[in-house]
Amino acid sequence: MDGVADGERLAASLGRALARLTFVDLTTDAVTARIIESVVAWAGDQGWRVYRRAPSVLPLPPPLSRQQSVLDVACARPDGPPVVIEVDHTDRRRTWEKLAAEAAAGRVAIWVRWGPGRFGTAPAPIHQVTCEVSRRAGPAGAGRLHSRAPGGDLPPPAHSERGAGSTAVLLPLPSLDDETP
Template identity: 40%
Template sequence: MATSDDETRDLAASLHTYLKPLRLTGLTAVQATRLVTYETVCWADEQGWKVAYEVWGRITRPSKNGPMRARLDLVCTRPAKQPAVAIEIDRDGKTWSLQKLQAEAAAGRVALWVRWHGHTQAEIPDAVGLVDIHDTADYQRPRRTPRKLPALGSPSAQRNPEEGTVEPLFSAPRRPDPPVLPSPDAIEAARTPAGGFTRAQLAAWGVAWPPPKGWKKELTDRWHAAQTELRDA
């Protein structure tokens, strides 16, 4: 089932309404991105969609290490054979994000671009739904790095934060057994057919949701350290 520009505009308007109450004052750029991502996932959950993070995209771009395949921040799978929803979340207007979303829209997915600060000079086609909250988010670059504070609290508290917080890279386990420590091969093998990772799988590895930047490297480094300890024991 192909998507339409009207559907894209409707979903963009719905997500904009959901994110508009967010206030990002006092947060760092990383914290703001994580909070906007969290609320976007909550919005998708309320629609009854399945959300995968860091999903392979359809295009590549050159890099010093060769062609680099695009990765999408979020891809939401919808029921009844409805087209999936591809979402990019940025502080400002990244041309690469727009190119990724245009490719997804051309393939029949709904493409949404969430921006919480700044503008872009590029023309945004009707096939990409812009969700721009920079006017209401009130983000201001911190003058200095804030102290590390407790993890973000409840969803209601996150929608109206009064001060900056830093969420830990990995969530504390809710059970006595420690999280599974996967090998690099096991991480790649756990990708969904769409190329991403489910919330349940990340939780089994002890990774917070939404997963922070660098989570795979952190798991890989831990696994290699554990193998070294076993060899030296």
């Protein structure tokens, strides 16, 4: 299997795994951590060795250029090149640069982008997986809270028209105590 098809297959598989992810009212950092946990579980289910905060081939920008950048998740697999995964809630050019450098070094690069939607497209050869969440203002000083309930954010059903033969009921209904025998 060529590298592009392998990357597309892996991104689709990871996307299916993340589609099952649910949570309610998590902070931005907690959502990122939850998604990373799900990525680690997915990679473990593949039988791969999984490394968190693995060194990247890309050095940090000055003045830290003597240090290497890190990847959220790196996976060693016996049947193909390593897989590297970054998880972000914003479009960061640095993430693209890091993943492009990893892809140039022969790794399958996957970017998990999460947020309320309006996702940009990662440049090739980076494979992108999106994870849409809803967000709301949290309590004062807490920042935004994020939730994900696949299939739970559906619009309300349309109300039916009052059909022929239906009878309007006057409200309020009398209580059982009001009825006399």
